[in-house]
Amino acid sequence: MSAGLAALLDDVATLARAAAASVDDVAAGASRASVKAVGVVVDDTAVTPRYVQGIKPERELPMIRRIALGSLRNKILFILPVVLLLSQFVDWLLTPILMVGGAYLSFEGAEKLWEAVGPHRHAAKEAANAEPADEKTLVGGAIRTDFILSAEIMVIALNEVTHEPFLARAVILIAVALLITALVYGTVALIVKMDDIGLRLARTGEGGVATLGRGLVRAMPVVLRVLSTVGIAAMLWVGGHILLVGLKDLGFTWPYDHVHHLEEDVHHALGAFGGVGGWLTNTAFSALLGLVVGAIVVAVLHRVRPHGHDADAHAA
Numbered sequence: 001m002s003a004g005l006a007a008l009l010d011d012v013a014t015l016a017r018a019a020a021a022s023v024d025d026v027a028a029g030a031s032r033a034s035v036k037a038v039g040v041v042v043d044d045t046a047v048t049p050r051y052v053q054g055i056k057p058e059r060e061l062p063m064i065r066r067i068a069l070g071s072l073r074n075k076i077l078f079i080l081p082v083v084l085l086l087s088q089f090v091d092w093l094l095t096p097i098l099m100v101g102g103a104y105l106s107f108e109g110a111e112k113l114w115e116a117v118g119p120h121r122h123a124a125k126e127a128a129n130a131e132p133a134d135e136k137t138l139v140g141g142a143i144r145t146d147f148i149l150s151a152e153i154m155v156i157a158l159n160e161v162t163h164e165p166f167l168a169r170a171v172i173l174i175a176v177a178l179l180i181t182a183l184v185y186g187t188v189a190l191i192v193k194m195d196d197i198g199l200r201l202a203r204t205g206e207g208g209v210a211t212l213g214r215g216l217v218r219a220m221p222v223v224l225r226v227l228s229t230v231g232i233a234a235m236l237w238v239g240g241h242i243l244l245v246g247l248k249d250l251g252f253t254w255p256y257d258h259v260h261h262l263e264e265d266v267h268h269a270l271g272a273f274g275g276v277g278g279w280l281t282n283t284a285f286s287a288l289l290g291l292v293v294g295a296i297v298v299a300v301l302h303r304v305r306p307h308g309h310d311a312d313a314h315a316a
Contacts, residue, residue, distance in 0.1 A: 045231070048142060048188045049224065055135065060192050063139055068185035070143035074150045075177035083158050084170055091162060095249045098159055101152040102242030103293055107301075109235035110294025112228075153180055156242070191227070195220045237283050240290025259285045 048067065052060045086093055157176045161169055194216055201213025248256035259282060266281045267274035 045184050045187050045191075045227065048146075048184070049192055052138070052192055055138075057196055059135060061189060063135060064185055064189050064192065066139050067142045067146065068181055070139070071146045071150055071185065072177060072181045074143065074147045075154055075181065076174060078147075079151050079154045080170070080173055080177065083154050084166070084173070087158055087162055087169065088166055094155065094159055094162065095246050098155050098242055099246035101155055102239045102246065102290075103297065104148070105152065105235045105239030106243070106290035106294035107239075107297040108294070109232045109239060110291060110298045112232045112235075113291075114298050150177075156238075191220075191223060194223070233287065236290035236294065237287040238290075239294065240286035240288065241282070243293060244286055244289055255289070 048064070052063050055063060086097070154173060154177070157173060158169065161172050164172065198213040198216025198220070202210050202217065203213070205213055244256050244259065247253075262285070263278040263281045267278035270277040
């Protein structure tokens with residue numbers, strides 16, 4: 001009897017260790033997958049605050065909550081089943097799909113640069129200052145935009161854990177969906193309410209507290225500009241890197257090999273700072289590739305529908 005109990009306890013301990021190892025594997029997979037999606041995350045964080053500009057302060061957080069729930073619904077109910085089925089039955093499609101996402105990220109980054117320096121930059125500024133649409137329309141538009149970004153996040157994350165069993169893949173992707181959504185919209189909520197927090201501190205506080213409040217209010221436009229710039233850089237870098245690795249996986253290895261050799265040369269040349277130098281080299285060439293591909297897509301689209309862009313700009 002005691003021997004049977006000991007064997008049972010040993011089995012329970014073995015299962016517990018296996019479960020703990022599985023949890024560790026899922027956590028590691030979710031962390032690795034989330035890091036790879038950083039470019040889209042920054043873009044998502046940079047884009048969303050625009051949807052609540054001009055909205056009454058008391059409606060900002062409810063709107064962000066609705067957009068966050070819509071984002072989570074996009075990821076778990078619509079995108080997750082599709083990418084899991086693709087990874088299970090036609091995994092060869094993942095690289096092309098990922099490259100389409102990389103090209104889209106590159107296009108988004110190049111398009112934002114074009115809007116900043118191109119002939120329609122004044123129209124874009126006027127559009128940004130126009131009267132906001134009603135809340136339902138804004139939330140719907142934000143959720144539709146999020147669908148594209150969420151699809152990219154989930155495919156990028158999936159690409160990092162394709163070697164895991166089906167169930168582990170599903171759990172990891174659910175964890176990524178929850179983590180990324182909380183990170184993005186928690187950050188957005190903090191950014192959107194930063195000026196309100198600053199105003200309250202400036203009005204009710206004294207001395208250093210009031211100074212901090214005024215500093216937060218002044219910092220808000222700077223934070224949004226920096227976030228937008230970082231978002232553009234991240235889109236070009238991540239989009240270009242996806243394309244670089246995708247070309248290698250499809251058999252076109254020379255661009256990746258060339259960048260990799262340059263990265264190693266810089267790494268050896270800089271000694272103790274070689275790791276940083278190598279990373280910057282890879283990042284710079286990835287961003288350059290993203291910029292070239294994105295610029296080509298922008299040029300093609302502006303060539304195909306130049307009048308549509310003009311009309312949109314004037315209408316805005």
